[in-house]
Amino acid sequence: MRRDIFQAIADPTRRSIITLIALQAMTPNAIAEHFDSTRQAISKHLRILTECELVKQEYRGREIYYQLEVKKMKEIDKWLDQFRKIWETSFNQLDKVLLTMKKQKR
Template sequence: MNLRRDVFQAIADPTRRAILLLVATQSMSAGAIAANFDTARPTVSKHLQILTECELLSQELNGREVYYHLNPNKMKEVSDFLEPFRALWDDRFNKLEKVMKSYKPKK
């Protein structure tokens, strides 16, 4: 049953976003990731499971340790989805800036 495996629900959680930021710079084991949080290791493992099922993270077995890597292709999909909204807001802010620059208060 895949109830919470939507990418946007996954990145909505602040702990999962923090995990993505940690793993973005280097691959890390679950233990190394969990050491950065004040929550129980099983809680971090659940976050890792969700991020892996959403394909935001990939796993690599190295000896007895599982290392987690950021999946840049999936992150690009998220970025590509958000880009039209970013362009829309940039346009709106540019228009607002023009209005504000042309505003002359009455004396």
């Protein structure tokens, strides 16, 4: 199923899960312990995160380890690029204005 990564990170619980499994692979049960909702609810979140490839699974016996696919996060970073350019240039424009004012002062 095709999933939107921005829709995936819209939910605060999912963002917490992402942070939780960023450095360590964890099982659904272990993850669920960090939240108030049921294991099934967490499982649903993991399904959504897996569907948009933000999270990868590794099967070990009856356990499944989930862990963040960090590379996928770059997509958000890439989308931010267009705005990064703006907030950098708007800073430059401010410098420009300040510079002009200094020049006029003389």
